[in-house]
Amino acid sequence: MRRVRSFNRLTGVVAVAVASLALTACTGSGSGTPSGSTSSGPFAIRVAMGSTGEVVDGVFTKLKAAYEAKYPGRTVEIVIQENDTYETIGLNTLLTSRNAPDVYFERPGTRLSTRFDDGYAADITDAVNGPGFAGRFDSAAYSGMQIGGKTYMVPWSGDVTNVFWYNKAIFADNGLTSPTTWDEFLALCSKLKAAGITPLVDGNKDKWPVGSIASHLAERALGNDTYVATIKGDQPMNSAGMVAAFDDLKTLADNDYINKSVAALPDDQATTQFLLGKAAMLGIGSWLVSDQISQAPKLQIGYFNLPTVPGSGDQNSVLGVSTGFVVNAKSEHVSAGTDFLALMSAPEASKLFAEAGLTPMTVDPFAGVTADPNTVSLANLLSSAPTKVTPADNIDVKRADEFYGAAAAVIGGLKSPQEALDAAQKRVEALPES
Amino acid sequence: MKPSSRWTPYLLVGPAVLFFAFVVGLPLLGTIAMSFTRWSGTNRMRFIGIENFNRAIHDTVYQRAYLNTLVYIAATLVLEVAVGFALAGLVSIQGKRTLWYRITFFIPVMLPMVVIAVLWSFIYSDDGGLINSFLTGIGRSDLRRVWLGDPGTALLAISVVSGWIYAGFYMAIFYAGLQRVPKALLEAARLDGASEWDLFFRIKAPLVRGMTEVSVLLCITGAFQSFDLFFVMTKGGPDHTTEIITTYLVSTVFIDHEVGYGAALSVIMTVVVVGLGLIYAKFRREGDVGLEY
Numbered sequence: 030m031r032r033v034r035s036f037n038r039l040t041g042v043v044a045v046a047v048a049s050l051a052l053t054a055c056t057g058s059g060s061g062t063p064s065g066s067t068s069s070g071p072f073a074i075r076v077a078m079g080s081t082g083e084v085v086d087g088v089f090t091k092l093k094a095a096y097e098a099k100y101p102g103r104t105v106e107i108v109i110q111e112n113d114t115y116e117t118i119g120l121n122t123l124l125t126s127r128n129a130p131d132v133y134f135e136r137p138g139t140r141l142s143t144r145f146d147d148g149y150a151a152d153i154t155d156a157v158n159g160p161g162f163a164g165r166f167d168s169a170a171y172s173g174m175q176i177g178g179k180t181y182m183v184p185w186s187g188d189v190t191n192v193f194w195y196n197k198a199i200f201a202d203n204g205l206t207s208p209t210t211w212d213e214f215l216a217l218c219s220k221l222k223a224a225g226i227t228p229l230v231d232g233n234k235d236k237w238p239v240g241s242i243a244s245h246l247a248e249r250a251l252g253n254d255t256y257v258a259t260i261k262g263d264q265p266m267n268s269a270g271m272v273a274a275f276d277d278l279k280t281l282a283d284n285d286y287i288n289k290s291v292a293a294l295p296d297d298q299a300t301t302q303f304l305l306g307k308a309a310m311l312g313i314g315s316w317l318v319s320d321q322i323s324q325a326p327k328l329q330i331g332y333f334n335l336p337t338v339p340g341s342g343d344q345n346s347v348l349g350v351s352t353g354f355v356v357n358a359k360s361e362h363v364s365a366g367t368d369f370l371a372l373m374s375a376p377e378a379s380k381l382f383a384e385a386g387l388t389p390m391t392v393d394p395f396a397g398v399t400a401d402p403n404t405v406s407l408a409n410l411l412s413s414a415p416t417k418v419t420p421a422d423n424i425d426v427k428r429a430d431e432f433y434g435a436a437a438a439v440i441g442g443l444k445s446p447q448e449a450l451d452a453a454q455k456r457v458e459a460l461p462e463s
Numbered sequence: 464m465k466p467s468s469r470w471t472p473y474l475l476v477g478p479a480v481l482f483f484a485f486v487v488g489l490p491l492l493g494t495i496a497m498s499f500t501r502w503s504g505t506n507r508m509r510f511i512g513i514e515n516f517n518r519a520i521h522d523t524v525y526q527r528a529y530l531n532t533l534v535y536i537a538a539t540l541v542l543e544v545a546v547g548f549a550l551a552g553l554v555s556i557q558g559k560r561t562l563w564y565r566i567t568f569f570i571p572v573m574l575p576m577v578v579i580a581v582l583w584s585f586i587y588s589d590d591g592g593l594i595n596s597f598l599t600g601i602g603r604s605d606l607r608r609v610w611l612g613d614p615g616t617a618l619l620a621i622s623v624v625s626g627w628i629y630a631g632f633y634m635a636i637f638y639a640g641l642q643r644v645p646k647a648l649l650e651a652a653r654l655d656g657a658s659e660w661d662l663f664f665r666i667k668a669p670l671v672r673g674m675t676e677v678s679v680l681l682c683i684t685g686a687f688q689s690f691d692l693f694f695v696m697t698k699g700g701p702d703h704t705t706e707i708i709t710t711y712l713v714s715t716v717f718i719d720h721e722v723g724y725g726a727a728l729s730v731i732m733t734v735v736v737v738g739l740g741l742i743y744a745k746f747r748r749e750g751d752v753g754l755e756y
Contacts, residue, residue: 117717121504147505234698290589292701293612302590427719438702443614459521461501461514 074362077108077123078134079115084385096372124149131360136352137173138423141182150181151358153367161371170390174353182353183370184390189315189407190348190420191241197329199309207333214336218286221309229287230308232299239440240433241420242312245348248418250274250340260424266457267450275439275446282442292441315407319386347414350423431456497726504722515727528708535622536686542626544678547633552663555641568631580695583624587611611697614704621692633678640671687736708732
């Protein structure tokens, strides 16, 4: 009897362990296979993306209708997933499924290169040089979307990833103006703190918000080439220049210029605190505008770019990302896919996306649109930036994770810059070669 | 009764064996196979021998995840099992008149874990959270903390939530056991002058030892399975102080897209959990009298 009971318990232990294994095993295996339909008769193309809000999702519904009207016999299936799901497991699962998308949302740079290496990015050079896309994008818009001189992505929207937003009323009440240097920024924070106001709020639970600021500080201190080389693993992460850049973060933490809850707060709650007037400034990207319009339409907000810091980087640089759509190289409908992207890039579609709060990367993103002044201003800031800095997680996900972790440890007051970056470097050295 | 054909037993267990092989056996073998590869989930798998295991042994965050899991187990053994046992002892004294108490204690077990995690995140919130507001209200602002952002309190804070949820679950288990203690035995002890305290610790507790063992095992294996609370409340932060094996696994596989390495981490975890189970089974006290179920 006792042996039976022991066996049952052991079986339970094994079952629990095996179930945990199954979690990983069920992530799927096998290579992607082309869609089953052929181009000769009626067929459907699948377009996959992460959700960027109901309004934008609605634009795709309109585009689907327009495409199906323009190309009888073709139908479009829009696959929209929750954004985090899409970017982590969703797209991978879709691409390796039997019914893989023909067109999918992706980011340029490393992520696109990975898709290219894995055989999921079609060469659409001829199409984007053809009449469907004629005059719709500047050549600069294709930055990071070309590999070996060929184009593998169609630009969609751009975002400034980090600026410091401020509450105009709080600034006016305290006689403050936008700082241009880091010292002025610290003096401004000091004045706000003395007035009993939390100078800066951020929610760094997911590590990228402060990681973005750290990316920008690193570029300003080291220069873009060195910064990118560092994130790619070609330079040590714990160099003196990087430590100096992280010292700026430490100053914010040491002087309580940033909310104490920064390490535990999600970014959306930090946004809410800022919009409720509980802090004077918020460090986040251009997408704040849509949150402000929907949550606090009467709140007057402005922004300033990262103030200048001592260093060899471009002190007028802008931290930003662009996004785009890729045609799946394993699709049987590559041409139909590029047709859809041409429709997405047309002036009518660009207008719809701009009205939905996006900054399209077309040559005329706000033509005929009454867009929010901050959105237009940020779009100009990004397009005229002498140096566009890419956030670390768009360069190398694994090394960026360590970099962002180091920034989180410093801003959370848990480690000194040297300790945090030494630990990150040690972890980076243990990573396998890509 | 003797089966009519010697194949009958095999036919009867066949479907279950096939089902088990499909949902457990194949994924298990697949995971073991993947653990020897480098694979992102979309690229071509590459056999790399034991490189993933070698890397895991030297992975400081993975080591930290085990340490955190052990601390979490220690905390939940007290906050879940011991508290559940104490609650069962209290409600068993009054028997049926404690129905609503038992329901109340059990309700958290039935709530969705993610909902609980979000609710407690607000309770622990630095800004307007229930705990910090209470501390301010009683004039002890000096005790205010960023409970989920402070390395000294984050893991304990999650353990408390875990205790809040599962103490009721273990209470139900222990209560069922305590109800089976023979009344005559308790009456005889009372006639001999035993107090309620004596009845609980000298009679009831020894008789439900088997349930205690099961509860401890469930608590330990459950800790290795934990994920939701940690992922929603802290995502392993700050600075990996609440990183547990499952959160690190998910991060490795789904964010870093290192499926092969993640498979190796899960294989190691499986070996550890099975090893702990075997050790637990070996060191169980044997020969004591317990209730028959």
